[in-house]
Amino acid sequence: MAKTTSKPSAATRRSPCPVACSLDIVGDRWTLLVIRDLVFGRTRFKDFSASPEGIPTNVLSERLARLLRHQIVGQIPAHDGTKRSAYQLTEKGQALRPLLEAMCDWGLKWEPDTQALMTSEPE
Amino acid sequence: MAKTTSKPSAATRRSPCPVACSLDIVGDRWTLLVIRDLVFGRTRFKDFSASPEGIPTNVLSERLARLLRHQIVGQIPAHDGTKRSAYQLTEKGQALRPLLEAMCDWGLKWEPDTQALMTSEPE
Numbered sequence: 001m002a003k004t005t006s007k008p009s010a011a012t013r014r015s016p017c018p019v020a021c022s023l024d025i026v027g028d029r030w031t032l033l034v035i036r037d038l039v040f041g042r043t044r045f046k047d048f049s050a051s052p053e054g055i056p057t058n059v060l061s062e063r064l065a066r067l068l069r070h071q072i073v074g075q076i077p078a079h080d081g082t083k084r085s086a087y088q089l090t091e092k093g094q095a096l097r098p099l100l101e102a103m104c105d106w107g108l109k110w111e112p113d114t115q116a117l118m119t120s121e122p123e
Numbered sequence: 124m125a126k127t128t129s130k131p132s133a134a135t136r137r138s139p140c141p142v143a144c145s146l147d148i149v150g151d152r153w154t155l156l157v158i159r160d161l162v163f164g165r166t167r168f169k170d171f172s173a174s175p176e177g178i179p180t181n182v183l184s185e186r187l188a189r190l191l192r193h194q195i196v197g198q199i200p201a202h203d204g205t206k207r208s209a210y211q212l213t214e215k216g217q218a219l220r221p222l223l224e225a226m227c228d229w230g231l232k233w234e235p236d237t238q239a240l241m242t243s244e245p246e
Contacts, residue, residue, distance in 0.1 A: 014176040018230025018237040019159050019223060025234075027152040036142050053137040092233050099229055100142060102222040107141025110215050111148075114141040 025070055026096070030055055031063050032103065035072075035089070035096050043086035044078065072096070148193050149219070153178055154186050155226065158195075158212070158219050166209035167201065195219070 014020045026032055033055065037048050048060055055063075064087065067073040072093040075085040089096075107114045137143045149155055156178065160171050171183055178186075187210065190196040195216040198208040212219075230237045 015174075016236060016238045017156075017159075017175070018227045018234065018239060020156060020176050020230075021234040021237050022226045022230040023152050023155060027150070027155070029146050029150040032146060032150070033140075033143060036140075051138075052140070053143050095229055095233060099222065099225040102225045103145045104141045106218055106222055107143075107145040110218060111141065111144040113139060114144050115139045116141060 022099075025066070025072070026099075028063075030059055031067070032096075032100060034060070034063055034067065035093065036100055038073065038087065038089045038093065039097060039100060043076075043088060044084070045087075067093070145222075148189070148195070149222075151186075153182055154190070155219075155223060157183070157186055157190065158216065159223055161196065161210065161212045161216065162220060162223060166199075166211060167207070168210075190216070 013024065026035070030053075033051065033053055034048050037051055042048060042051075045057075045060065045064070048064075049055060049057055064073065067087075068075065070092075071090055073087045074090050076088050078084050078086045104116060108116065136147065149158070153176075156174065156176055157171050160174055165171060165174075168180075168183065168187070171187075172178060172180055187196065190210075191198065193215075194213055196210045197213050199211050201207050201209045227239060231239065
């Protein structure tokens, strides 16, 4: 198996703690924003890239590759018939919704001036 | 106000999205592991440092300072009467429990060979 497709194993993980293992995958400033965009129906690289946080394209490429590797997203043909891929959440990816909702709830309650502004379609 | 005690404002935030604002505080590989340790009753720098993931002490210092700055943890006198501080979760910090539980649940379900091994007392 090519190195780029390898997944964490007991040997590379920091511990068997499920929180630590989850953080090894989604514990950064950007990954859950891409998951958020996918939950809201965005499917294309350009859509994620257009989100207000301004994810750098090299970071986005790396995160999408990681999400594919962990089978959190899958690739599908783009609706517009171009050869570019679109992305969608797998069952494993959909299962991150409670985590995203907990993060949203906490932010709304405890960080002033936050607003859940995202809509279900790209602008 | 000293620069080190400043909090994110509308000017420094990536967006008003509550997920993005939460990730600006806890979106890294280590912070939620410190929160986990606090939930399990660990209170001292040396306890967090002894957790199996092996957080580097400079990273731990920086994360505790950030958590204090965001009023997610507070400092209390250590039980052993030394001058060193102990830490405890504030109400805002306790409110991160659902997020931690969602992360734990997802890891247990979707990442193989994870185990919720932590106990409520330091070893």
